[in-house]
Amino acid sequence: MSNASKQPEHGQPGLIPKSKIPPSMKRYFWRMGIFMTAYMAILIWGLSLKNSASPPEGAVIYGLAILTALPMCAVFWTVFRLLVEMEDEYQRFLVAKQIMLATAITLCAATIWQFLNVYGLIIEGPQWFGAIWLASFGIAGGIVRWRA
Numbered sequence: 001m002s003n004a005s006k007q008p009e010h011g012q013p014g015l016i017p018k019s020k021i022p023p024s025m026k027r028y029f030w031r032m033g034i035f036m037t038a039y040m041a042i043l044i045w046g047l048s049l050k051n052s053a054s055p056p057e058g059a060v061i062y063g064l065a066i067l068t069a070l071p072m073c074a075v076f077w078t079v080f081r082l083l084v085e086m087e088d089e090y091q092r093f094l095v096a097k098q099i100m101l102a103t104a105i106t107l108c109a110a111t112i113w114q115f116l117n118v119y120g121l122i123i124e125g126p127q128w129f130g131a132i133w134l135a136s137f138g139i140a141g142g143i144v145r146w147r148a
Contacts, residue, residue, distance in 0.1 A: 101140035
């Protein structure tokens with residue numbers, strides 16, 4: 001019996017046989033894994049340099065900050081590339097809704113934080129909007145598909 005004809009095991013509901021995963025999703029998972037791994041490695045390396053006994057200064061620290069941001073920018077590109085590459089129009093519609101809801105959640109968080117700052121209730125705001133958007137993207141996925 002070939003792997004393609006095997007049904008998911010009884011105790012594992014919801015598993016999709018490997019052959020049923022669309023090529024666009026396979027590329028998405030690979031890209032996401034590569035860019036998130038790069039992001040975490042660069043972030044850990046960069047923060048350890050910044051917190052070292054002799055942290056970098058000047059153009060080097062600016063370069064390090066930008067280098068850390070680039071894999072996160074690639075993660076956003078990966079999400080939007082999935083939208084372009086998806087073959088199923090309904091699934092593409094759901095991902096588009098997920099992106100819009102994640103963006104709305106993130107913008108609401110930023111706006112609330114901004115006005116808390118304007119009214120002098122807090123001094124600093126969130127510094128991880130990319131991570132906030134990704135968390136919102138995950139939450140939005142569940143909401144969009146629950147309401148579909």
